[in-house]
Amino acid sequence: MNLFLQLFALGCATGGIYAISAMGVVAVFRSSGVINFAHGAVAMAGGYVMYSVADTLGLSHLIAVPAGILVSAVLGWLVYAVVIRPLADTSTLTRVIATLGVFVVLQQGVVLTYGSALKIPHPYLPTGAVRAGPVSVGADQLILFVFSAALTAVLWAVFKHTRFGLATSAVAESPRSLAALAWRVGRLRGLNWALGGALAGVAGIALAPSLQLQPNSFALLIIPTLASAMLGGLRSFPLTLLGGITLGVLQAVCAHYLDLPGVGDAVPFLVIIAVLMLMGRTLPLRSHLNERLPRVGSGKVHPVRLLVAVAVVAVAAQTLLGVQLLDGLTVTLVTSIILLSQVVVTGYAGQLSLAQVPIAGVGAIIAGRLLAATGLPFPLAIVAGGLAAIPVALAVGLPALRARGVSLAIATLGFGVAINAVILRNSDLNGGAGGLQVGFQSVFGIDVDSIVYPARYAILCGLVFVLLALVVANVRRGRVGRRMLAVRTNERAAAALGVDVASTKLYAFVLAGVVAGIGGVLGAFRNPTLTFTSYDPLTSVNGLIQSVIGGIGYVPGALLGGVGQNGGLATAVANTWLFDIAQYLVLILGIGLIVQVIVQPNGIADVIAHPKRKKGPRSAAPRARLPRPFARRRAAAVDAQIAAARRTDHHPSGGRLEARGVTVRFGSVVAVDDLSFEIRPGEVVAVIGPNGAGKTTLMDALSGFVPATGTVLLDGSPLSGLPAFRRTRAGLTRSFQSLELLEDMTVLDNLRCASDPTDAASYLIDLVRPDRGRITVATVAAIDTFTLAEHLHRFPTELAYGTRHLVAIARAVAAAPKVLMLDEPAAGLSEVERTEVGDLIRHLADDWGIAVLLVEHDVELVRRVSDRAIALDFGRQIAAGTPDEVLADPRVVEAYLGHSTSVMRPTKEVS
Numbered sequence: 001m002n003l004f005l006q007l008f009a010l011g012c013a014t015g016g017i018y019a020i021s022a023m024g025v026v027a028v029f030r031s032s033g034v035i036n037f038a039h040g041a042v043a044m045a046g047g048y049v050m051y052s053v054a055d056t057l058g059l060s061h062l063i064a065v066p067a068g069i070l071v072s073a074v075l076g077w078l079v080y081a082v083v084i085r086p087l088a089d090t091s092t093l094t095r096v097i098a099t100l101g102v103f104v105v106l107q108q109g110v111v112l113t114y115g116s117a118l119k120i121p122h123p124y125l126p127t128g129a130v131r132a133g134p135v136s137v138g139a140d141q142l143i144l145f146v147f148s149a150a151l152t153a154v155l156w157a158v159f160k161h162t163r164f165g166l167a168t169s170a171v172a173e174s175p176r177s178l179a180a181l182a183w184r185v186g187r188l189r190g191l192n193w194a195l196g197g198a199l200a201g202v203a204g205i206a207l208a209p210s211l212q213l214q215p216n217s218f219a220l221l222i223i224p225t226l227a228s229a230m231l232g233g234l235r236s237f238p239l240t241l242l243g244g245i246t247l248g249v250l251q252a253v254c255a256h257y258l259d260l261p262g263v264g265d266a267v268p269f270l271v272i273i274a275v276l277m278l279m280g281r282t283l284p285l286r287s288h289l290n291e292r293l294p295r296v297g298s299g300k301v302h303p304v305r306l307l308v309a310v311a312v313v314a315v316a317a318q319t320l321l322g323v324q325l326l327d328g329l330t331v332t333l334v335t336s337i338i339l340l341s342q343v344v345v346t347g348y349a350g351q352l353s354l355a356q357v358p359i360a361g362v363g364a365i366i367a368g369r370l371l372a373a374t375g376l377p378f379p380l381a382i383v384a385g386g387l388a389a390i391p392v393a394l395a396v397g398l399p400a401l402r403a404r405g406v407s408l409a410i411a412t413l414g415f416g417v418a419i420n421a422v423i424l425r426n427s428d429l430n431g432g433a434g435g436l437q438v439g440f441q442s443v444f445g446i447d448v449d450s451i452v453y454p455a456r457y458a459i460l461c462g463l464v465f466v467l468l469a470l471v472v473a474n475v476r477r478g479r480v481g482r483r484m485l486a487v488r489t490n491e492r493a494a495a496a497l498g499v500d501v502a503s504t505k506l507y508a509f510v511l512a513g514v515v516a517g518i519g520g521v522l523g524a525f526r527n528p529t530l531t532f533t534s535y536d537p538l539t540s541v542n543g544l545i546q547s548v549i550g551g552i553g554y555v556p557g558a559l560l561g562g563v564g565q566n567g568g569l570a571t572a573v574a575n576t577w578l579f580d581i582a583q584y585l586v587l588i589l590g591i592g593l594i595v596q597v598i599v600q601p602n603g604i605a606d607v608i609a610h611p612k613r614k615k616g617p618r619s620a621a622p623r624a625r626l627p628r629p630f631a632r633r634r635a636a637a638v639d640a641q642i643a644a645a646r647r648t649d650h651h652p653s654g655g656r657l658e659a660r661g662v663t664v665r666f667g668s669v670v671a672v673d674d675l676s677f678e679i680r681p682g683e684v685v686a687v688i689g690p691n692g693a694g695k696t697t698l699m700d701a702l703s704g705f706v707p708a709t710g711t712v713l714l715d716g717s718p719l720s721g722l723p724a725f726r727r728t729r730a731g732l733t734r735s736f737q738s739l740e741l742l743e744d745m746t747v748l749d750n751l752r753c754a755s756d757p758t759d760a761a762s763y764l765i766d767l768v769r770p771d772r773g774r775i776t777v778a779t780v781a782a783i784d785t786f787t788l789a790e791h792l793h794r795f796p797t798e799l800a801y802g803t804r805h806l807v808a809i810a811r812a813v814a815a816a817p818k819v820l821m822l823d824e825p826a827a828g829l830s831e832v833e834r835t836e837v838g839d840l841i842r843h844l845a846d847d848w849g850i851a852v853l854l855v856e857h858d859v860e861l862v863r864r865v866s867d868r869a870i871a872l873d874f875g876r877q878i879a880a881g882t883p884d885e886v887l888a889d890p891r892v893v894e895a896y897l898g899h900s901t902s903v904m905r906p907t908k909e910v911s
Contacts, residue, residue: 007252008249008253010252011245012249013138013145014251016147016148017203017244019241023155023237023240026229030159030168030235038100038102038106042072043225048068048114054121072197072202072204073194074194083594084099090597098598220537223413223414227243273411273414293553294548295744296488299476300477313459334461334523337516337519340468340472340555341360341515343557344472348485348488351404351488352412354540357416358535359520362392363386363517367524368381368524382522390510393513394509400509401506430531435529438530449528464518465559472555477772479756480762480766482753492705496725498725498754550563551602553602553605554603638748642789652778653848653850660711662711671875672872675877679852680851681850684845684852684854685870686866690895693872693874735809735812741811743795745795747792748775751810755779757773788806809837809840819852823855845867867882868880868882
């Protein structure tokens with residue numbers, strides 16, 4: 001018991017420092033909604049400045065400590081002013097990637113200034129022991145703990161009771177409203193970033209004497225910092241303190257009682273995962289904002305160009321390139337393979353992973369141990385390394401089922417730290433100081449030793465890269481690629497189209513893991529003795545940076561990013577003909593990333609693919625222009641499929657939807673209260689009511705987007721409890737008030753995504769032979785009914801608003817629904833367009849027999865197209881019957897207008 005109390009006390013002291021750092025993250029997030037991944041590097045800078053002033057210059061710590069805090073505060077403000085403020089109109093993800101660039105710049109700047117050797121600052125606080133019964137705590141630790149508690153109280157009071165704190169809470173939610181009250185939003189955010197930097201500096205200075213100063217280990221302070229901040233909900237300072245203390249205690253106790261290397265470093269990751277799984281959602285809420293990610297390439301392969309490029313590189317490797325350039329080529333190709341995994345998981349599927357390099361390390365360590373123990377042939381070892389990465393990649397992908405965006409990035413970075421600590425640095429697995437001895441390798445009897453035959457090893461890596469690049473390009477062009485892009489663009493819309501979001505995400509992580517694992521094997525086996533120090537999380541951050549610079553949505557972008565790898569072609573060329581740039585390369589990459597996300601966030605590959613673009617939003621989708629021969633062949637194939645489908649006299653048919661006692665609760669609020677109704681084939685039932693009546697919530701409940709009690713039946717089969725995508729596959733489809741079109745796809749691919757078969761075989765088939773999918777009869781019926789033929793190869797961003805509405809409805813029809821639910825299909829349309837939409841709704845019901853549930857505010861449209869109407873108010877049904885009966889009901893009039901002295905006129909539109 002005494003030992004536990006001792007560990008508890010030590011953990012509280014460490015946790016208090018974590019909390020101080022985490023409060024800086026909270027201050028920044030409350031003002032800007034941005035997670036600053038450079039926070040640990042800012043803390044490191046404060047520690048090094050304190051060390052320089054006190055230990056190098058010999059000045060008093062009374063000067064050194066404030067100097068370190070001041071420098072960190074200035075750095076925090078500079079990050080906002082130089083990097084974040086110019087990116088104000090970009091996605092949160094883009095700003096996060098930019099902070100990763102700052103992280104790399106600061107870390108490498110410290111390395112270039114101070115070197116990577118360990119620095120041990122002199123302590124500046126009393127170090128004697130303070131005893132309280134059986135527990136002994138260092139005086140410095142006790143002082144820091146008390147200081148963290150006092151600082152928490154001060155920050156809580158400031159943000160709770162001062163105008164500055166209240167304005168900070170308001171600025172993240174509505175900066176325009178705050179600006180209207182004469183607040184300078186930019187200055188307010190800058191002050192909070194400076195405060196966040198100062199708090200990071202305090203934590204860095206506090207940790208410097210005990211953690212000691214070393215760039216790699218010190219910069220990873222961001223992991224426990226983020227874990228503490230997440231335990232505080234990224235909002236509460238007292239809960240952040242409690243989270244930091246909890247984390248510190250867990251680390252101390254686990255490190256002592258669990259005999260497992262690296263378990264202390266793994267604890268923050270486990271905490272992050274637990275928080276995300278408890279607080280996350282399988283699908284985002286209706287209020288979730290979908291942000292545009294960097295553009296995605298088409299995956300088109302040019303066989304002739306590819307063969308010529310492979311032949312030229314192979315000949316050059318054998319005859320022209322020296323040893324240094326060959327080694328640079330090998331490093332570039334190995335890195336490019338790992339970056340291909342980033343293209344799959346982040347570029348295609350939109351899941352920001354910071355664990356790809358550690359996953360590659362797992363593939364390498366498993367392959368090395370298998371080969372060393374069994375003499376496994378090298379080609380099989382490569383395959384084994386890729387397959388061995390699958391369970392790890394699945395584990396990394398699990399948080400993606402309930403987290404997305406920044407939260408997922410935090411989780412995967414934490415997972416990378418845990419993999420590195422528990423597996424890659426485990427001497428029982430990595431061979432210890434001497435590494436794993438595997439000797440020289442051969443492929444089908446050909447010696448490919450990278451030392452004796454560097455050209456052969458480079459060619460082998462090149463062939464593997466080409467093979468995997470073809471696989472990744474195939475996936476992009478097939479049905480699986482469409483599913484990934486749908487998930488990346490809009491998870492709610494993807495689920496409404498019948499896409500299994502969870503399976504698609506996990507598939508992306510698994511495929512990316514296999515690719516990374518193969519790259520990890522080839523990277524490690526460059527030497528006969530395998531070491532795994534280069535597969536650390538910080539290298540993974542560099543890998544993401546290189547991917548973004550090259551073009552994270554493009555297969556060639558992986559190769560372009562690999563060129564900039566430290567030791568790659570860029571380094572080799574510069575060292576051969578210019579000067580030694582290896583020590584500056586990482587710094588250049590970090591600066592290059594910051595500049596690029598501001599100027600051209602889509603990457604170098606996008607500039608090459610689209611050299612002439614009209615000015616507009618940086619992330620806007622390109623016009624669907626393909627190479628002429630390919631465009632003609634593709635257009636001809638599409639026309640042939642449409643013509644064949646038109647010759648089939650078939651269209652969607654209706655079904656019967658029953659809702660019995662459907663109730664939706666959000667805490668103590670009842671949004672839908674015990675609602676029962678049915679819709680028969682060929683019938684249009686309108687649900688009306690004022691804003692906040694529960695109409696869209698009802699639709700969300702029926703389609704599986706919010707938890708609900710009660711029973712939902714489709715043709716007598718129960719849908720209750722099924723996820724959204726399975727309800728869509730059963731025949732219950734919907735549109736969205738906000739349209740939720742997939743803007744990275746053409747109109748045709750939007751329709752195809754709704755009508756694609758739902759078989760799992762495509763996950764394997766598309767790897768070798770991409771299946772674009774057939775254009776179904778229901779898709780052609782939607783194209784013809786909504787007159788979309790001339791828009792098929794355009795992107796939604798290029799269409800007029802009225803046409804976008806038609807595409808949204810047509811996409812739901814292309815799924816061949818039995819019941820179609822339309823959420824305000826006439827919102828924002830002109831009178832003529834509303835009439836056309838009404839005619840189309842009646843056509844779907846009268847001619848095709850589809851049952852339609854219509855949520856609409858346009859009373860004229862409701863009266864004209866509906867067979868029956870249901871009126872809701874505060875989630876309860878207040879009237880039901882024909883449209884005229886319901887619209888004349890005094891309770892309905894009162895709900896809409898606040899009084900019942902007049903009936904609602906036919907042309908009245910209520911908003």
